[in-house]
Every structure is written in C-alpha cells, then in structure tokens.
Amino acid sequence: MNNSKKNQKPDLQSSRRTFCKNTALFTAGMMLPAMEMGAMANVFNDKTLKIAVVGCGGRGTGAANQALKADENVELVAMADAFEDRLNGSLQSLQKEFEGTKKVNVKEKNKFVGFDAYKKAIDQADVVILATPPGFRPYHFEYAINAGKHVFMEKPVATDVPGIRKVLEMAKVAKANKLNVVVGLQRHYQNNYIAMEEKINQNAIGKIISGQVYWNSGGVWVNPRRAGQSEMEYQMRNWYYFNWLCGDHILEQHIHNIDVANWFIGEYPVSAQGMGGRLVRTGSEHGEIFDHHFVEFKYPTWDLV
Numbered sequence: 001m002n003n004s005k006k007n008q009k010p011d012l013q014s015s016r017r018t019f020c021k022n023t024a025l026f027t028a029g030m031m032l033p034a035m036e037m038g039a040m041a042n043v044f045n046d047k048t049l050k051i052a053v054v055g056c057g058g059r060g061t062g063a064a065n066q067a068l069k070a071d072e073n074v075e076l077v078a079m080a081d082a083f084e085d086r087l088n089g090s091l092q093s094l095q096k097e098f099e100g101t102k103k104v105n106v107k108e109k110n111k112f113v114g115f116d117a118y119k120k121a122i123d124q125a126d127v128v129i130l131a132t133p134p135g136f137r138p139y140h141f142e143y144a145i146n147a148g149k150h151v152f153m154e155k156p157v158a159t160d161v162p163g164i165r166k167v168l169e170m171a172k173v174a175k176a177n178k179l180n181v182v183v184g185l186q187r188h189y190q191n192n193y194i195a196m197e198e199k200i201n202q203n204a205i206g207k208i209i210s211g212q213v214y215w216n217s218g219g220v221w222v223n224p225r226r227a228g229q230s231e232m233e234y235q236m237r238n239w240y241y242f243n244w245l246c247g248d249h250i251l252e253q254h255i256h257n258i259d260v261a262n263w264f265i266g267e268y269p270v271s272a273q274g275m276g277g278r279l280v281r282t283g284s285e286h287g288e289i290f291d292h293h294f295v296e297f298k299y300p301t302w303d304l305v
Contacts, residue, residue: 052125055132056090080121131237159247213257241287269297
C-alpha cells in the first residue's frame with residue numbers, strides 16, 4: 001500500500017469518498033452478484049423468461065426491444081406506465097417489430113396504468129426493466145428486489161442522496177439473494193473504450209494525471225402544457241427539465257462520461273467544485289435545470305502519480 005494512502009487520517013473527506021465509491025461501484029454496469037448473462041438465462045432451466053417493462057417511453061421501449069432480441073427464450077408479458085397513451089404507443093411499436101412471433105405477449109389485463117402500476121407489472125415477471133424517469137427508480141427497484149426479481153435499470157439510479165442510499169441498501173439485498181442487477185452504463189461494453197482501457201493497462205500510453213470529459217447537446221423534447229393538465233402530469237411529461245425527476249444534465253446524461261473517467265483512472269473523486277447556469281434554455285418550458293456546467297473533480301493523488 002502506498003504510504004500516503006496508509007497514513008491518511010480518517011475524516012469527512014474519507015467518508016464522502018467511501019460513499020461516492022460505493023455508489024459508483026453499484027452503477028458501473030456490473031451485475032450483482034458476478035454472473036454471466038447466460039447464467040441468468042438458465043436460472044429457470046431454459047424456460048421462457050418473462051419480462052416486464054416499467055416506464056414505456058423511448059428508453060423503455062428500446063430496452064424491451066433489445067431484451068427480446070437477446071435470447072429466444074424471452075417474452076414480454078407485462079407493461080406499466082403512469083400514462084396510458086405512452087404504454088399503448090410502446091406496445092404497438094413492439095408488436096410491429098416482433099410481428100409474427102410470440103415475443104410480445106402482453107394481455108389486456110397485464111397493461112397497468114397509474115402510480116402503483118409498477119407493482120402489478122413487476123409481479124408478473126422474472127426479469128424487470130426499470131426505465132421511468134430516475135426520480136422514481138429507487139422505489140421501483142426496492143419493490144422489484146423485495147419481490148425476488150432480476151433487474152435491468154437505466155441510469156441514473158436516483159436523483160438525490162436518500163434515493164442513492166435506498167438503492168445501495170437494496171443492492172445488498174439483491175446480492176444476498178443472488179439476484180442479477182444491471183445498470184445501463186453501456187460504455188463498459190463499447191469496443192473502442194475497451195480497446196483504450198487495454199492500452200492503458202498495458203502502459204502503452206502512460207498514466208493518467210488529468211483529463212477532461214465533455215457532453216455537448218442541443219437539448220431534448222418539450223411537451224407543451226395542455227389545457228386542464230395538472231402540474232404533476234406536466235412535469236412528468238417533461239421530466240428532463242425538473243430536478244426531482246431528472247437530477248439535471250450532469251447526472252442524467254453526463255454520468256456516462258464521468259463513469260468513463262472513474263473507470264479509466266481506477267478511482268473515484270474525493271471532492272468536487274464547480275459552477276453552472278442558464279444562458280440558452282431560460283424559458284418556463286425548460287423547468288429549472290441548467291444548460292451548462294463546469295465541474296472540477298479531484299481524485300486521490302496516490303493513484304495518479
């Protein structure tokens with residue numbers, strides 16, 4: 001062990017670092033416990049795996065599409081969303097994609113709408129896809145794990161500290177119960193990133209001593225407010241612009257780049273300082289999120305020099 005690390009006195013910084021490290025370990029796209037995907041497919045002796053989708057937007061539909069193409073013994077049996085039109089649109093898209101097969105087997109009674117719809121859908125499945133706005137993710141994850149289900153959930157896994165703590169707590173339960181959990185940080189499976197990691201591990205490039213990661217985007221959709229629409233529905237249909245649902249851009253989308261930095265450096269930040277603001281997306285239709293951020297993360301120096 002490096003002496004500088006060994007002699008470091010325990011303090012609040014260490015506590016923050018431990019919290020960040022535990023969180024990052026969970027969200028690094030790994031399965032808990034460590035099992036190959038084939039192992040999960042054999043849990044039920046090669047019987048057809050039943051999948052439920054919770055959150056029927058673009059990502060939920062896409063994840064369901066990918067899951068159904070991943071193995072022959074997979075079928076979609078239940079869907080849940082807060083809004084009926086989103087569920088029906090997703091189902092129609094998947095039915096068209098898998099027309100002529102028995103992959104999409106969602107009966108009318110297994111289409112669930114409302115805030116408690118996720119419980120009813122999860123109860124029908126072996127494997128659950130959680131793809132609602134991330135503000136709801138900790139509660140959906142908690143229910144799925146307590147129900148003994150394997151889980152794929154999109155990043156980020158929460159939008160605040162209480163949510164993260166709940167997810168970490170349930171991750172321990174998942175591990176103890178031999179349930180597989182996968183988080184959608186897909187860079188870990190992208191060939192060019194894997195090739196670069198190999199170069200770094202082979203010392204073909206040198207040690208990383210600093211770096212910059214970027215995510216520049218032109219923005220996303222806006223769903224205009226409709227007459228008679230409640231504030232809750234409006235925010236949920238525009239979830240990207242409200243921090244309780246989204247966590248802001250640096251969490252919801254830039255998490256991919258920060259994850260790559262943590263992965264390649266082999267450590268997690270001990271502190272962060274930064275700034276952000278609104279210069280372009282300043283209208284009420286853009287909720288409360290910033291449109292730019294600059295954050296400087298400090299990593300433990302003993303692993304960098």
